[in-house]
Amino acid sequence: MSTQPEVASRRDPRYPDARRILFVSPRGIGRSKIAAAYLGTIVGDEYTVQTAGISPPEVITQGDRTSLLIAIVGEQIWLDALKPADPVSVHMVTHADLVVRLACPGAFPVPSGIPAIDWDVPDVLGSGPADSWRNRDTLRSKVEELAMDIGLGHHSLHVRDRPIPGQRQTSSAGQAAVPYPPQPGTTAGELFPRAEARLVVRIVDAPERAAQINNRGPLAPNFTVPWLVSAGAAASAFAKELEWRSIGLSPHLPLAEESVGLVVDWLVGEGALRPLPHDQRNALRESGRAQRRIDNPPEKWPRGLAAEYPEMAEVRFAEEDFETWQVIPNEMLRVYPNLRHESTAWKNLTR
Incomplete structure (x- = not known):
């Protein structure tokens, strides 16, 4: 009946109007790409999410591609595992409202008027499935925190909270004006x-x-x-x-x-x-x-x-x-x- 229910939000005063978010990591093919994909499942059309690398490879190897796919298995996020990252540029940085640097603090200058965050998250690629998933979960938690900080009403990345492609969303639970029946414990x-x-x-x-x-x-x-x-x-x-x-x-x-x-x-x-x-x-x-x-x-x-x-x-x-x-x-x-x-x-x- 109604659209997705409103979720209590907060807004960090350091990010008053962060509509363009740039994620940068050393190679731009792992952490920044996954973080951008996570945030992309939450934000609406009014937001732009970009990724870049400090020294991105020209071609993503089969090993890195496999590691990336293992890292996001079951996460139901979309990203192009074959597409190399763009090198971070002055234009990208100066046109961002918020810059998130992952494991590359101080690697490039950010103008004083643009807020920057440094996340010290270990690489999700090439570290074995157990460590990769642990690092991925840390990254996901940080993205959820960021979503709250920039004032998004919906900030959970839990799969049960995500909109479903091709289906109208409705929140009918509790909308009925008559009592709901007791449900079997099944x-x-x-x-x-x-x-x-x-x-x-x-x-x-x-x-x-x-x-x-x-x-x-x-x-x-x-x-x-x-x-x-x-x-x-x-x-x-x-x-x-x-x-x-x-x-x-x-x-x-x-x-x-x-x-x-x-x-x-x-x-x-x-x-x-x-x-x-x-x-x-x-x-x-x-x-x-x-x-x-x-x-x-x-x-x-x-x-x-x-x-x-x-x-x-x-x-x-x-x-x-x-x-x-x-x-x-x-x-x-x-x-x-x-x-x-x-x-x-x-x-x-x-x-």
Whole structure:
């Protein structure tokens, strides 16, 4: 329903408006690159994060590349392990709002009006996995501290706090105006709030989804489609979230389906969701198949083994269409009053 919750922040007065941050390390291919990747997962588009090296190599060796990939294994940060660093320049330094030097104090001048920080963090490359991960964790903690110091509301690098690529973010936990059900002491029960968030995204879009299906013309189902929410699509999105957040739970989809099922059962009990008749679910599935054959005709699929991927995706899409529930709008508003702020269709229900 709402965007990511605000997190208490602090701002160090030494960094009043640090929007351009430059990380510099001796070679620019290890510590500075990882630190920049960490900070890049936290900052928004208003910030620029750069890296440089004092004496960067022209080519990153296979050994250094392997060490770098070992250092960031499981961290879910993106960086180009093959790209050499740029040498630090006067232009980079003078155009930065904050310079962070890693294991190279005093290696280059920084104008007095630009704050500089020195971090004494051992190299993460070439030191063996155990030492590499320990040094990496130290670096991560320093980046989190820096994020707080420059006033970022969201400063945690914990994987469960990160935005998920390609998915709308929502924080539905605690938004319901009715009591939440007691949850079983299982993994699925513990994940109830996150599963609820993924389903709420689909509930918000229920009016648009119904209109889209009803507007398929001859491909539309043989009944007027009411507002709908696909529990199957919510489970698929939640499975991707579990994978992205590296929770280490496998297989993801059955667990996601179980967690979303707990939310669906609760909303059915509240009268906010209603199961569709079996024949209407089948009609939705067939309508979806027909529309997808128009949008992505099989004759344009890749040939050979690559053709298995769109075919497998179609199987899942058909399952998602079948796992659809009818939304009872006024009852859903009773459970989630803030839905009235989400779209014109929901707002019109309160007039």
